[in-house]
Amino acid sequence: MMYSDEGKVTAVEVRTREGAILPKYQTAASAGMDLHAYLPNETIELAPGEYKLIPTGLYIALPEGTEAQVRPRSGLAFKNGVTVLNSPGTIDADYRGEVGVLLVNHGKSKFLIQHGDRIAQMVVAEYSRVQWRLSENLSSTQRGEGGFGSTGN
Numbered sequence: 584m585m586y587s588d589e590g591k592v593t594a595v596e597v598r599t600r601e602g603a604i605l606p607k608y609q610t611a612a613s614a615g616m617d618l619h620a621y622l623p624n625e626t627i628e629l630a631p632g633e634y635k636l637i638p639t640g641l642y643i644a645l646p647e648g649t650e651a652q653v654r655p656r657s658g659l660a661f662k663n664g665v666t667v668l669n670s671p672g673t674i675d676a677d678y679r680g681e682v683g684v685l686l687v688n689h690g691k692s693k694f695l696i697q698h699g700d701r702i703a704q705m706v707v708a709e710y711s712r713v714q715w716r717l718s719e720n721l722s723s724t725q726r727g728e729g730g731f732g733s734t735g736n
Contacts, residue, residue: 595707596644600681602698603640606705615654615704618684622698629694634668634687637702645676645707652706653684659702664690667703674705 597605602623606616620627621640629635645651653672659665668687684703688694696702726734 595646598642600640604699606641615706617656617701618653618682618703618705620684620696620698620700620702622696627696629665629686629688629696631664631688631691631693634685636683636685637696639682639684639702641682642679643674643682644679645674647676649676649707649709650674651682652708653682654704654706656701656704663692663694664688665694671706 599605600621603621604619606618608616618639618641621638627635627637643651651674653667653670653674655666655670665686665688668685672685674682682705686696686702
C-alpha cells in the first residue's frame, strides 16, 4: 500500500528477515536508497568475471503504477569494478519475493561481500503503460533516423 503526501510516494510496505537492514537515503537529495547484503552467517567471494545473486532480506509491496529499479553504486564500480549485472534491474509492483541484487565483478581482484555491505541502490519510480498503435508513417523530427553517435561525439 502507498501512502501519499502531495502525490509523492512516502511509505511502502516492507517485510524483512531478522537482521536485515532497511534501505535508506544517504543525503537529503538522494534519488536512490542503498541496499545492503543480507549474509548473517557467511561471506561471499566474487572472483574477477564472476557474478552471484546477493540477498537483501527485504520483501516489498510496491503500489500499482510504480517499480523499484536496482542500480549500481558508483563507488563500488569505480573503486572495485563491481556493478549490477542486469542494470537497472526492475522489481514489479506485483512481485512479493525477496529483493536480490545480481552483482558482477569486472575488476581485477576478488571482492568480498559481507552482511550489511552496501551493494546497490534502489530507486522507486512511477511508470506509464502503453498500448501499441500501428502506423504506416511516424511523425517527423529534426533528428529523424539518426542513431548511435548521431548527435555528437
